[in-house]
Amino acid sequence: MKKILVIGNGGREHSICDALARSPQEVKLYNFASAINPGIKNIGAEIITGDIMDMAAIKKIGEKIQPDFAIVGPDDPIGAGATDALAEVGIKSFSPSKACAQLEASKSFTRNLQEKYNIPGAPKFLVSTSADQVDERKYFFEKLEGQVVVKADGLLGGKGVLVAGDHFTDFQEAEGFALLSIKKFGRVVLEEKFVGEEFSLISLVDGETVLDTPAMQDHKRAFEGDTGPNTGGMGCISDENLSLPFITPEDKSAAHDITVQTMKALEAELGEKFIGVMYGGFIATKNGLKLIEYNARFGDPEALNILPILKTDFVDVCEKAIAGKLSEIGQLEFEPVATVVKYLCPEGYPTNSVKNVPITVSPDLQETYSQRVFYASVSEENGQLLLKGSRAIGVLGTGKNIAEANDNCKAMMQNFSGPLFSRQDIGTAELIQKRLDHMAEIRNN
Ligand code: AMP
Numbered sequence: 070m071k072k073i074l075v076i077g078n079g080g081r082e083h084s085i086c087d088a089l090a091r092s093p094q095e096v097k098l099y100n101f102a103s104a105i106n107p108g109i110k111n112i113g114a115e116i117i118t119g120d121i122m123d124m125a126a127i128k129k130i131g132e133k134i135q136p137d138f139a140i141v142g143p144d145d146p147i148g149a150g151a152t153d154a155l156a157e158v159g160i161k162s163f164s165p166s167k168a169c170a171q172l173e174a175s176k177s178f179t180r181n182l183q184e185k186y187n188i189p190g191a192p193k194f195l196v197s198t199s200a201d202q203v204d205e206r207k208y209f210f211e212k213l214e215g216q217v218v219v220k221a222d223g224l225l226g227g228k229g230v231l232v233a234g235d236h237f238t239d240f241q242e243a244e245g246f247a248l249l250s251i252k253k254f255g256r257v258v259l260e261e262k263f264v265g266e267e268f269s270l271i272s273l274v275d276g277e278t279v280l281d282t283p284a285m286q287d288h289k290r291a292f293e294g295d296t297g298p299n300t301g302g303m304g305c306i307s308d309e310n311l312s313l314p315f316i317t318p319e320d321k322s323a324a325h326d327i328t329v330q331t332m333k334a335l336e337a338e339l340g341e342k343f344i345g346v347m348y349g350g351f352i353a354t355k356n357g358l359k360l361i362e363y364n365a366r367f368g369d370p371e372a373l374n375i376l377p378i379l380k381t382d383f384v385d386v387c388e389k390a391i392a393g394k395l396s397e398i399g400q401l402e403f404e405p406v407a408t409v410v411k412y413l414c415p416e417g418y419p420t421n422s423v424k425n426v427p428i429t430v431s432p433d434l435q436e437t438y439s440q441r442v443f444y445a446s447v448s449e450e451n452g453q454l455l456l457k458g459s460r461a462i463g464v465l466g467t468g469k470n471i472a473e474a475n476d477n478c479k480a481m482m483q484n485f486s487g488p489l490f491s492r493q494d495i496g497t498a499e500l501i502q503k504r505l506d507h508m509a510e511i512r513n514n
């Protein structure tokens with residue numbers, strides 16, 4: 070019997086636990102969680118609640134349970150050193166160390182790494198460390214005719230990036246945010262704004278080998294037609310060829326190469342191997358493929374698209390990665406289906422969510438291979454499911470193409486009622502055509 074500790078309790082961690090529990094090996098799951106996730110509970114995991122940012126608590130739990138390995142789900146505990154805390158008590162993780170996780174936590178670290186090791190896909194960029202360097206920032210801004218992105222150099226809960234046109238229009242506004250980042254983190258990154266279609270490519274790595282999962286597209290804006298404030302992700306799609314209709318095989322292989330080179334550069338720079346998930350945010354532009362950013366963990370909702378269709382034993386993948394033997398897996402095998410995931414969110418999300426309000430689940434709800442449900446920001450109290458304010462329930466539909474996957478997702482959503490909304494446009498032919506037209510325009514100009 071293998072004991073596995075999973076830290077975190079969102080939709081992503083529910084899908085991680087689900088993938089581990091599907092292993093043909095005998096598995097006992099432990100979940101260290103800020104709150105009980107009803108889905109993780111239903112899988113039969115033993116749940117320990119507490120503060121997942123408390124490194125001393127993580128060590129104690131590791132020592133007590135003595136798991137065969139651990140997976141730290143969210144960026145915050147990874148960035149705070151949860152993997153290192155577990156290593157101190159002899160527990161290995163399929164998650165990167167704090168040093169390796171700078172790849173996500175520090176925008177300047179990643180851009181400097183790209184430059185130092187000549188990794189393709191970098192923007193023109195400027196790292197600025199002092200409030201006094203205003204002339205340098207102004208020069209950079211004007212040279213790029215204001216088409217820049219300003220990135221705070223630390224984790225700001227998804228609010229650390231301002232994009233020209235979306236969030237500011239002139240230098241003064243950009244400068245205001247740059248100064249804020251310098252004050253808080255000692256640095257700010259200004260970089261060239263790319264124009265194109267974004268996609269996520271998540272790879273499982275052991276420092277030597279990079280195994281890709283399907284390319285996907287997340288939808289960050291809260292409302293239809295990509296409007297409204299940014300969110301953690303309202304929904305995500307992948308098509309039946311395990312890619313996307315609007316990106317080319319060359320885009321996907323260029324993204325793979327950037328991840329391979331970045332993984333190797335990390336070891337050269339830090340003297341240790343990255344083990345875990347390298348989640349690249351890429352953008353196909355008229356000048357080829359570019360890197361927007363890396364995350365050092367599974368995406369949420371992206372994990373809900375890929376883990377349920379993974380046919381390779383996920384427990385084996387994690388263990389081989391930890392042992393530096395991922396090459397023995399060869400390739401990850403996925404069901405050849407399209408996936409559409411959408412989050413049901415509380416009304417008012419993300420700025421003014423209704424909270425602690427019950428939702429009703431149909432007694433007829435039945436999960437099948439093509440229709441799955443993952444629980445996120447909900448709690449079970451006195452037999453009722455209550456909304457806790459953030460993305461509530463992730464619904465996955467799979468199918469022979471995106472249209473069928475979308476139909477399956479929509480049908481499954483009918484089982485939930487209450488003050489909820491989701492983005493109807495994700496996965497529709499109209500929105501995909503818009504992406505195709507956008508890419509055709511970019512590639513032909
Ligand atoms: P991040 O917080 O790094 O995920 O950035 C949030 C969003 O900002 C990304 O998903 C992109 O839409 C946008 N973004 C970041 N960097 C760039 C860039 N260099 N060019 C265009 N958009 C960007």
Ligand code: GLY
Nearest residue numbers: 301302368369370
């Ligand atoms: N879906 C975006 C993220 O996980 O960061």
